[in-house]
Amino acid sequence: MRTGRSHAPNVWRNWAGSAQCVPSRLVRATDEGDIVEAVNQAASRGLTLRAAGTGHSFNPIATTSGVLLDLTGYTGIVALDPETPSVTVRGGTLLKELNWALDKAGLALSNMGTLEDQTIAGAISTGNHGSGLHHRPFSGHVLGLTLVTADGSVRSCGPEENPELFQAAVTSLGALGVISTVTLRCVPKFNLRVTEGSQPLESILEDIEAYAGSAEHATFSLKGWSDNASTLKLEPTDAPVSVDAARRRRANTLGEVRCATAGLVGRIDQRAVQRIMTAQLGGSAGPADYVDVSYNAFTFPQPVKFLSLEYALPLTRATDAVRNVHEDVKRFGLRTPYSITVRFGAGDEYLLSPAQGRTTAYVNITVPRTVGYTELLRVFEAALQEHDGRPHWGKAHTATAESLEDLYPGWKTFQDIRAELDPDNMFTSDYLRRVLGGTRRAH
Numbered sequence: 001m002r003t004g005r006s007h008a009p010n011v012w013r014n015w016a017g018s019a020q021c022v023p024s025r026l027v028r029a030t031d032e033g034d035i036v037e038a039v040n041q042a043a044s045r046g047l048t049l050r051a052a053g054t055g056h057s058f059n060p061i062a063t064t065s066g067v068l069l070d071l072t073g074y075t076g077i078v079a080l081d082p083e084t085p086s087v088t089v090r091g092g093t094l095l096k097e098l099n100w101a102l103d104k105a106g107l108a109l110s111n112m113g114t115l116e117d118q119t120i121a122g123a124i125s126t127g128n129h130g131s132g133l134h135h136r137p138f139s140g141h142v143l144g145l146t147l148v149t150a151d152g153s154v155r156s157c158g159p160e161e162n163p164e165l166f167q168a169a170v171t172s173l174g175a176l177g178v179i180s181t182v183t184l185r186c187v188p189k190f191n192l193r194v195t196e197g198s199q200p201l202e203s204i205l206e207d208i209e210a211y212a213g214s215a216e217h218a219t220f221s222l223k224g225w226s227d228n229a230s231t232l233k234l235e236p237t238d239a240p241v242s243v244d245a246a247r248r249r250r251a252n253t254l255g256e257v258r259c260a261t262a263g264l265v266g267r268i269d270q271r272a273v274q275r276i277m278t279a280q281l282g283g284s285a286g287p288a289d290y291v292d293v294s295y296n297a298f299t300f301p302q303p304v305k306f307l308s309l310e311y312a313l314p315l316t317r318a319t320d321a322v323r324n325v326h327e328d329v330k331r332f333g334l335r336t337p338y339s340i341t342v343r344f345g346a347g348d349e350y351l352l353s354p355a356q357g358r359t360t361a362y363v364n365i366t367v368p369r370t371v372g373y374t375e376l377l378r379v380f381e382a383a384l385q386e387h388d389g390r391p392h393w394g395k396a397h398t399a400t401a402e403s404l405e406d407l408y409p410g411w412k413t414f415q416d417i418r419a420e421l422d423p424d425n426m427f428t429s430d431y432l433r434r435v436l437g438g439t440r441r442a443h
């Protein structure tokens with residue numbers, strides 16, 4: 001390696017501790033030359049290679065027994081154009097680093113998920129998303145990217161330049177090569193008003209599209225033991241950041257710790273989960289209504305580890321799906337302290353994006369990392385699969401290529417591009433063989 005550091009085998013683990021591997025080489029890239037050299041060396045030795053971000057995927061999508069190319073040292077802004085406005089970043093840049101840099105320039109991303117600790121390339125590769133009926137997934141910000149492919153070349157693509165490659169490469173699970181740089185569309189910096197509430201679940205399900213459109217970023221969540229939903233609405237505002245915004249973030253962190261405590265106690269006494277989660281704590285601030293800078297309002301610190309499973313459904317199927325999973329979770333008996341969360345988003349055109357071609361409802365369940373909950377995830381997953389659900393590529397799921405093929409109209413086009421770019425299966429892994437199958441040459 002040139003400047004990139006290459007290490008003897010080491011155990012690599014994801015954030016949740018639910019996936020691990022012992023790569024034959026661990027290479028840490030700090031510039032694009034390191035990426036090209038790692039790819040060329042893997043090719044000459046006949047090794048497989050997987051790019052890894054911060055490991056915030058819950059499944060083994062980033063694991064490998066071949067070369068693990070750690071991109072968390074390949075960070076920073078390459079160019080910022082305040083006119084467009086747009087920004088070009090290195091693939092290993094953390095979302096929070098980007099948010100700070102944009103903030104200083106008076107800019108922001110128009111939408112994002114609840115986490116800002118992962119890498120830009122990892123977020124777009126797995127179909128990361130936030131909530132907002134008129135907002136596409138995180139990949140919707142992408143104006144172009146550069147990709148190091150199996151032959152060691154660096155290819156650029158965007159809507160105008162190599163559009164077929166672009167449609168395949170944006171959400172590509174690390175299967176087409178290593179994303180080097182990404183150019184993202186920005187918007188002027190803005191604040192959001194955050195409003196929490198509660199209403200009967202059925203009053204939302206009566207017209208879920210109306211609920212989805214009732215705020216720029218609407219979400220709701222429910223517990224297995226209640227027929228009331230907690231609502232969360234984020235709306236752009238000219239109002240300044242309110243004094244209690246920081247206190248609210250601390251309250252979110254305490255909420256996370258409370259879930260973890262309930263999960264631990266629940267191992268011994270299941271009935272205690274509901275008691276802990278519904279207890280009125282002294283000094284509780286009640287439903288939130290505050291203003292914060294956009295990226296602080298979208299995200300919250302998530303210090304406690306858990307497991308999540310999420311499926312993207314056509315919005316038109318969401319009402320039945322949510323009723324089904326809520327009934328299933330109620331019947332299941334085992335209580336998770338975490339909520340079922342429902343978010344919304346516009347469709348996009350990227351071949352393997354879970355939101356491809358359809359206005360989407362994302363239905364997520366989070367559980368403690370203990371064995372008993374695996375069965376709950378399976379029950380939940382089966383119900384969502386009944387409603388044309390596509391799994392989040394970075395969350396727990398059991399889907400296979402056979403079951404996924406029919407859910408993606410662009411599946412064959414993606415596989416042809418994959419076979420052309422990676423004819424010798426350099427970027428494959430056990431997980432990719434399961435969800436995408438092996439590569440086959442286009443002709």
Ligand SMILES: Cc1cc2nc3c(=O)[nH]c(=O)nc-3n(C[C@H](O)[C@H](O)[C@H](O)COP(=O)(O)OP(=O)(O)OC[C@H]3O[C@@H](n4cnc5c(N)ncnc54)[C@H](O)[C@@H]3O)c2cc1C
Nearest residue numbers: 053054055056057113114119121122123128129174179394
């Ligand atoms: C606490 C928590 C909260 C979360 N919240 C949300 C949420 O709100 N919304 C949501 O949609 N998801 C959410 N997720 C899922 C998570 O955001 C994604 O799976 C994550 O973005 C992956 O980013 P990463 O940097 O950790 O990538 P990794 O998990 O390290 O890798 C994921 C995939 O990206 C590929 N990859 C990484 N870098 C490159 C590169 N440079 N080139 C090519 N391929 C690459 C890897 O090969 C792998 O296939 C959450 C996860 C956690 C743990």
